[in-house]
Amino acid sequence: MNFKGDQFPKKEATPINLEEMRADFKGYKNAGLPAQVWQDLQEKFENDTLHSYEETLNEFGETEIIIENNDEKVIANEELVKFIDSHFSGDLLKQALVSAIDIRLNEVNYQAPSDNFIGIEAGEYYIPKDVFLKYHDKLSAEQLKHVENHVYRAESFAVWNRNTSNELTNVGLVEAAAVLPTPVAIFNQEFDKENKGIKESKLNEVGLEYLSVISEEERSKMYTLGTLSHEIGHNIFQHLVYKKPHEQEWKDIIDKLGNITEYAKEYDKGNGKDYDENFCEAVRVFTTAREWLDKNGYAEMAGYIEKYFPDIKS
Numbered sequence: 001m002n003f004k005g006d007q008f009p010k011k012e013a014t015p016i017n018l019e020e021m022r023a024d025f026k027g028y029k030n031a032g033l034p035a036q037v038w039q040d041l042q043e044k045f046e047n048d049t050l051h052s053y054e055e056t057l058n059e060f061g062e063t064e065i066i067i068e069n070n071d072e073k074v075i076a077n078e079e080l081v082k083f084i085d086s087h088f089s090g091d092l093l094k095q096a097l098v099s100a101i102d103i104r105l106n107e108v109n110y111q112a113p114s115d116n117f118i119g120i121e122a123g124e125y126y127i128p129k130d131v132f133l134k135y136h137d138k139l140s141a142e143q144l145k146h147v148e149n150h151v152y153r154a155e156s157f158a159v160w161n162r163n164t165s166n167e168l169t170n171v172g173l174v175e176a177a178a179v180l181p182t183p184v185a186i187f188n189q190e191f192d193k194e195n196k197g198i199k200e201s202k203l204n205e206v207g208l209e210y211l212s213v214i215s216e217e218e219r220s221k222m223y224t225l226g227t228l229s230h231e232i233g234h235n236i237f238q239h240l241v242y243k244k245p246h247e248q249e250w251k252d253i254i255d256k257l258g259n260i261t262e263y264a265k266e267y268d269k270g271n272g273k274d275y276d277e278n279f280c281e282a283v284r285v286f287t288t289a290r291e292w293l294d295k296n297g298y299a300e301m302a303g304y305i306e307k308y309f310p311d312i313k314s
């Protein structure tokens with residue numbers, strides 16, 4: 001289906017003032033983190049300050065935890081910091097070149113495609129939760145579906161270190177010769193279909209079976225914290241697994257056991273399994289619902305993490 005601004009049929013059952021919504025959302029359009037990371041990369045390239053992994057690591061200070069926007073309704077700031085500290089050592093975060101952990105649980109990251117029903121310019125919008133809520137409950141089923149499909153829970157950029165100048169048109173980052181520390185970010189997760197499934201206790205329907213080992217009251221929180229672990233996982237995979245001697249061992253485990261979660265399976269489209277996403281999902285479950293791995297035939301994944309990354313605690 002293709003919705004375009006005012007062409008979307010206005011029914012009485014949809015009392016949304018699209019003009020108002022457009023005006024409201026417009027103010028939150030932002031080049032966002034991808035643009036910042038990209039710019040950083042370009043500047044470093046132009047100034048010839050890109051280095052090898054070892055050189056970059058030597059220059060690296062420490063991972064910053066930035067809590068920009070959190071009303072603490074789902075998770076208290078203190079708890080966020082405690083979760084990171086108790087599951088990932090500072091040393092590991094450093095080796096994985098995580099420049100910052102940017103927490104914005106009070107912002108809804110809406111990445112508008114050009115054919116959005118609101119009729120706003122395509123791009124990345126960081127909508128404060130209270131602004132988003134003004135419209136959320138009035139959305140029709142189709143509009144809600146559109147929003148759910150374009151709300152992003154998190155972002156990570158470690159994989160950009162894998163792109164070559166041939167793959168990126170504006171940046172000549174040469175594979176393996178130049179490495180950039182990158183941030184991870186998490187946004188509001190209250191409005192996606194997964195969280196709805198958690199609240200309605202329909203874990204299987206939304207592919208979150210692993211949360212069954214967690215008490216009902218804790219599930220939403222652990223799901224959000226797990227997303228944070230997943231994103232950190234991307235940095236770990238990129239800098240400490242990808243192209244390393246022990247990468248094959250991980251691939252063999254995934255080939256044998258299959259995709260760990262529905263989410264990882266979504267990436268398995270004809271080109272085979274995505275070892276990076278499976279690793280991140282394994283880190284997610286390992287740090288939030290460890291016993292599920294052992295009980296469901298994924299103990300070897302936990303074993304791999306323990307063997308190569310003793311600094312990740314379950």
Ligand SMILES: [Zn+2]
Nearest residue numbers: 230234277280
């Ligand atoms: Zn991922």
